[in-house]
Amino acid sequence: MTFSDAGSLERRNSEGAPEDTQNQPVLQTAPNHLTLTQWLVKGLKAGFFVPPNLQGATPKPSQVLAIVALLSAIGIGAARLYVKGPAVFDAQAWLAGWWVTLLFVALAWWALPEAWDESEPKPILRATSVAGICMLWMLAELPVQLVYEGINLALSYEVIKLPASWVSWIQWGSYIVYMVWLFSVDIFVLCHFFGKTQKTAVFVASLIAATVLSVSQFNTRSWQEDYSKSTANEVEKPRLKLTQEVFEEQQALLKATAARIAPQRQDRADVYGLVFAPYASEDVFLRESTMVSSVLRDRFDAGDRVIHLLNHGATTKTHPWATTANLDKSIQALAAKMDLEKDLLVVYLTSHGGSDFTLAASHWPLEVEALTPQALKQMLDKAGVRNRVIAVSACFAGGWADVLANDHSLIMTAADATHTSYGCGSRSELTFFGRALFDEQLRKTHSFEQAFNRAVPIIKQREIDADKKDGFSNPQIRIGSQIRPFLKALEQRLDAPDSKALPVNISQ
DSSP states (O other): OOBOTTSOBOOBOTTSSBOOOTTOOOOOSSOBOOOHHHHHHHHHHHTTTOOOOOTTBOOOHHHHHHHHHHHHHHHHHHHHHTOOSOEEEOHHHHHHTTHHHHHHHHHHHHHSOSOOOTTSOHHHHHHHHHHHHHHHHHHHHHHHHHHHHHHHHHHHTTSSOOOHHHHHHHHHHHHHHHHHHHHHHHHHHHHHHHOSSHHHHHHHHHHHHHHHHHHHHSOOOSEEEOGGGSSTTOOOOOOOOOOHHHHHHHHHHHHHHHHTOOOOOTTSOOEEEEEEEOBTTOHHHHHHHHHHHHHHHHHSSOTTOEEEEEOOTTOTTTSOOOOHHHHHHHHHHHHHHSOTTTOEEEEEEESOBOTTSOBOOBBTTBOOOOBOHHHHHHHHHHHTOOEEEEEEESTTTHHHHHHHOOTTEEEEESSOTTSOOSOOSTTOSSOHHHIIIIIIGGGTOSOHHHHHHHHHHHHHHHHHHTTOTTOOOOOEEEEOTTHHHHHHHHHHHHHSTTGGGOOOOOOO
């Protein structure tokens, strides 16, 4: 049994003659072999829906290996181009991408007819047929893969300078065209070889489902950035070493930090601060949380009323860990020193954010639970903290706003619920949000609302200049009806020449 000119497969009776069945073409009884170039040409034409017309050809093992090697080289080479600096090859990620091909082989074996020429060994014929079908399928998918990767690489390397909003639309448009073209090629190839049968329908459905699963869940490129070589003089980052002594020192450090919180002053509304940076792997969160703590102490007269929770290998002896348990304990400690009706608590969270509105936490080998807006709200409500300013510097942080908003709160987020923020990479000094809001605007004004309104257009322009791919982050603000007059009175007190000596009179 061999491939026919029309792509069907032959059935033979017990005497070895072709069966006289409807729509069954007469096939060649002896296989022939095409050159590797002919296989390439016929496969690539199939990618543009041109019937391959194999004329009974079956591939040689060396040709199958050559095609697999060629496609592997193209895939690995394209993946390497996406990493512009030093990179390391991830063999596991590369091997994981072949599971769809293995599934195709299994389905092709299953879809082949059971009748065979009894003069030929069945396993050898079946394997040869599957190899040919698989070769044509892989080559047919190559044109759409090359076009799609070429568009993305051109956008990545800015071959044509386009507005950021255009880039996002082109990426989505090319992805949709890519998927439609890819599945159309799969259907064309399978129908050519197996006809329009129930087995073909199952084959197509299984292949589409596997492709979608692979793209959505296993789309890890085989080359990853090599951070160890990205900077010639980079010093290895300190890492957390968990020991009994470290655990005991951390517990003592949290207690000492809570004990040092300055008490509330009776003649004014005091500002208390809680800065939370739970992602140890990125130095940007260390720098940003330290900057925000400094601004609260110096600009908002918070002094010794700020707790800075931080995960970083270099700060184990100086800062309590940023864990959900320590966050809860710190809120309780601050609430115990505050006048819960008169004072203000400023909470600043900085980390990576997920589309599920969780704040990423990492301090390996310590296991740290991600923080949710619901958990933070519960902690603040339990402590009885009334007046709140909460800023969330993370991707998709807008998902926190509605959960935390109330009449006595001002909520600011670095992005809305559907966009990423910017500036949280390994080489960033500060995030765009933290830099514009706290490091720049809140050094000029004591009004959180005014600082936010001034910061937003600055952030937008910087994202445009940086060619942010998914569009404007769109920072959000929610201002409760009762917090606005409170903050106005605080602003007037801090703007006074001798602000530390002036009380704040609040009528609510």
